[in-house]
Amino acid sequence: MSLVETDDVEGGENVSLHQRILSDIREKILSGAWAPGHRIPFEHELTTQYNCSRMTVNKALSQLAKAGLIERRRRSGSFVRQPQSQAAVLELHDIRIEVEALGLPYRYERLGRLKRRSSAEDRALLGLATPGPVLALEGLHFAGERPFALEQRLINLSAVAEAGEEEFLEIAPGPWLIGRVPWSEAEHRIRAMAADENTADALDIDASAPCLVVERRTWSAEHPVTHVRFIYPAESHTLVARFTPSQG
């Protein structure tokens, strides 16, 4: 995998059939038109739909399978996978799983919730060009009795209107969003900082203690969805990322 990479499929005309099938299906999945679990047309159906041979369709589907977008089952067909290839990335930040892996009880608690018209700062964080409604959330993830991470989140309500109806009192917005919004791209920023007063207070650590900050922006089909900032006390947290340059 590579951390910085551009999509090599352009929407042009002179693309190969192979590429066209690939991007068509990928678009359907990422847009949500084909939800997880949905059965993709059989190879022979796509064969007639695209008026091409089975080999061509097969190559495209095999590639999608290798990329983890779909799962192929003999005799049954091909199915859109749960967004879990993505979870492999996101599990870094599915805090419930991290906490439970430590054998500690997990709990989420909302600290604040505010629906507002996006400020200039909100738009900068989300990458929005024009003003619109956003939902600002602050919450605390607990491992047992101890605060484990502080979460500060913005949700673009123009992209995810239903989020405006949610209270997020005890369910964390992260899992809620993952279940509803298929994402196509995410950007992480990782840095260290000294805890400010608000943070130190929430996490119950000393002021100016070192913290690890992970910020993530997520897009779905070009539209900004959410910006989230996780703040971890330094002692409690190490990110681990394992890379293989290429996967056969």
Add this chain to the structure above:
Amino acid sequence: MSLVETDDVEGGENVSLHQRILSDIREKILSGAWAPGHRIPFEHELTTQYNCSRMTVNKALSQLAKAGLIERRRRSGSFVRQPQSQAAVLELHDIRIEVEALGLPYRYERLGRLKRRSSAEDRALLGLATPGPVLALEGLHFAGERPFALEQRLINLSAVAEAGEEEFLEIAPGPWLIGRVPWSEAEHRIRAMAADENTADALDIDASAPCLVVERRTWSAEHPVTHVRFIYPAESHTLVARFTPSQG
């Protein structure tokens, strides 16, 4: 891409020809037997070598090309690429490039160099099972006059013997290694910490100021190559990683 993933090719017997060709060639490249620039056999040669059709060979080579291990040129053949697809990952930590991107002059300065038999701690960091010679290096990366990052590195001399002859007085070991050792896997650990005395002194910051620590372990064909720890002052550095869930 996924952050945590296992190689799906086992060394077993009942693998498809496709997989066998793939892993054969990949092994040749990663082991260094075929250096960057080396022309790999033409499709029709592999066809006779593996006694299979051109399509099968072509599929395997196309996949290697997409993975970035080789480059294919019409009429000329297929060539092992410089390890640069990997640079897309590593550029996160090619500090020279980061510094020069800021428009500042870059300089590396060695602080210490020690050849020794690996201690238990060395082996833990490198992931080595048995004792052997290692090279321990400490150095400082400068952006202009200011220290930019402190580097603490171990090199497994059993894997990279030539490194023992290098002084690394003004050239950083990172680029030196990348040019010589093709790597097959890397693991990053990222965390925040308060500067200890040695670090604060080297980086010219306050003791207990927050720092971002990036540790990387690298393997080449199952053999540990190097362990490196970069320590950045919090103000100077943010890691950015951009993910796309799958690449067509």
Add this chain to the structure above:
DNA sequence: ATACCGATTATGTATATACATATTGAAACG
């Protein structure tokens, strides 16, 4: 020498075909 042009060559893409393999669903059987 230099510029142009065409033949050659290796890869790029697609087809039709064949058989293997895993899984399902239903029929046959105890």
Add this chain to the structure above:
DNA sequence: CGTTTCAATATGTATATACATAATCGGTAT
């Protein structure tokens, strides 16, 4: 009624073939 068997089905892998495309090499003409 439960179990076994078998045929149908969708995918997995491989082949032989065909033509397209890009790059290179040589020869020819300027």
